[in-house]
Amino acid sequence: MEILVCVKRVPDTSENEIGVNSAGTDIDRDDLVYSVNEWDNYAVEEAIQIVDRVGGKVTVVAVGDSESEEVLRREMAMGANDGLLLSDDSFGGSDGKGIATILKAAVKKGNYDLVLTGAQADAGAGQVGGMLAAMLDQPYASLVNSIEIINDKTLKVGREIEGGNQEMNEIQMPCVLSIQTGINEPRYVGIRGIRKVASVEIPVLGALDLGVSSGSVGSAGAKVKVQDYFVPQLGKGAEILEGSTEEIIDKLIELLKVKGGLK
Amino acid sequence: MGSEIYFTKEHEMVRKAIRDFVNKEINPYVDEWEEKGIAPLHEIFKKMGDLGFLGMRYDEKYGGEGLDYWYELVLLEEIGHIRCGGIPMAIAVQTNMATPAINEFGSEYLKEKYMKPAIKGDMVAAIAVTEPDAGSDVAAIRTTATKNGNHYILNGSKTFITNGTQADFLTLLARTSDNPGYHSFSLFVVPTKLPGFQVSKKLDKLGMRSSDTAELYFDNMKIPAENLIGIEGEGFIQQMQQFQHERFACMPMTYIGAKDMIEETVKYLRGRIVFGKPLITKQVLRHRLVKWLTEIECLKQLTYHIVRMKMAGQDVSREISMGKLFSGNLLDEMAGGCLQMFGGMGFMNEMLISRYYRDSKLISIGGGASEVMSDILSKLEGF
Secondary structure (H helix, E strand, O other): OEEEEEOOEEEOOOOOOOOEOOOOOOEOOOOOOEEEOHHHHHHHHHHHHHHHHHOOEEEEEEEOOHHHHHHHHHHHHHOOOEEEEEOOHHHOOOOHHHHHHHHHHHHHHOOOOEEEEEOOOOOOOOOHHHHHHHHHOOOEEEEEEEEEEOOOOEEEEEEEEHHHEEEEEEEEOOEEEEEOOOOOOOOOOOHHHHHHHOOOOOOEEOHHHHOOOHHHOHHHHOOOOOOOOOOOOOOOOOOOOOOOHHHHHHHHHHHHHHOOOOO | OOHHHOOOHHHHHHHHHHHHHHHHHHHHHHHHHHHHOOOOHHHHHHHHHHOOOOOOOOOHHHOOOOOOHHHHHHHHHHHOOOOOOHHHHHHHHHHHHOOHHHHHHOOHHHHHHHHHHHHHOOOOEEEEOOEOOEOOOHHHOOOEEEEEOOEEEEEEEEEEEEOOOOOOEEEEEEEOOOOOOOOOEEEEEEEOOOOOEEEEEEOOOOOOOOOOEEEEEEEEEEEEHHHEEOOOOEHHHHHHHHHHHHHHHHHHHHHHHHHHHHHHHHHHHHHOEEOOEEHHHOHHHHHHHHHHHHHHHHHHHHHHHHHHHHHOOOOOHHHHHHHHHHHHHHHHHHHHHHHHHHHHHHHOOOOHHHHHHHHHHHHHOOOOOHHHHHHHHHHHHOO
């Protein structure tokens, strides 16, 4: 099975304290440590496991500048076979539709049975997977937390539904799935994997290579633009619990009991 | 800042891989292991071995990665971020204290049978030198290994042995001759499953509580002669060389742990309001913090200098002795100083700073006390 997994380089929330920049237009990106988007990492692990079972190849693709190469290489060290970087000055400032447009062009250049994305990334919009599927005119399932291969045309996928419910679907390939965390346990990257991919050339495709017109992507093509970025004021109903973890847990249990959440 | 001068992208990938492992497989369990007084080293080492973290410098022939000293430094820096001293110490025993002598002086047989499983994480190693009456004064050891045909008969005891209750083998220094001088000692690989070996006591310590430390007893224990490391009578010299790897390992773990300690302290000082202002605004505290940061940077740069010297094949005993001495002195002053800034909260066991304080004390004592480092340096200077 040929699988393409879309990955993104994002600020690592376990390594950084994220704050808003002084202009209020974005997070403060000075001295941030970046890593692969957590959801995407689960998607790569799932793709590797599928290929381990039925054979095929996993390609990881990222849209970004040259720095994004590090996350591609990381996922290749984890077990993905190939990497592909989509990079062009005109891609900067793309909205979700712009990113999906760039990815669609890359998908069209290959012959993929399955395209995986993370359910969401750092911006939390969760829109690229769905838009990409629509642009490709392929079926789509979101928040996928299990994948079973029925045959070479059909998958059975589980979806996480609000309230802890589960939905099972059959979906025809080629298709796009957005992957939820918890679908598997991503493996760690080992030294051997790192050494294996350290000097592998990762192809870079720009707007011309992809046949993407610069007006349809990047800032020029973006129809969704961030206007403001701020930490909301605490509302009246909000209460921030303080103290050690144990103290916070005790207070929370007490509150839940008082409010009727725990009996 | 400036780390790109020393480390390549590949080094940084390895760094991230180790950090990821530490954040997910070690740090979440440290409190539990500290409470129990022991960590599941077989389980941890197996996972680390599978990822190639336990044999950075060792030959690929024995399951190592055959990488340079900068990679070893990356490992030591990253395990320095573990939220206690006990686990980094246990790992460093495996990589830098109990296996270098086998690698440098051991036979093919010993490398295959003991070093290879240690690199894979299938065996836990310990270094057994210290005795009740011989610590930093290594030549005073009394444990004897007497040659008897194809065996050595081991008698005596060792104490303060890190990983001692779990170790599958010990790299052990014993007296093989009654003659005075330094050529009366030999290093052995001692498998702990052989009859005559006993863990006489698990020791209760001030700090490093997640690391098991033991007193060991050897009663007419028969060790195959092939378990001798290198040449009989050269063990003291070999151990002195092995100590260089151990003492070196203290340095990155010190400057990384110290930096984490400062960050923990600054976080507290920013939030702690005294007389209407955050404590961090007090000049006397800020000046002490930057003094320590300056010393941390000096230690880090000395460490990087040592790595460059090692890469050039130069003798680093002088610089390592200085670094070990500096590490102990820095932590002795800093850990108490940081805890003081926490006031009463610092005295509470639930606070990480109190663990740092307890664990830090070992750096000026273990692996050759600060006084011994000073003596070595004095001799090297010709005093």
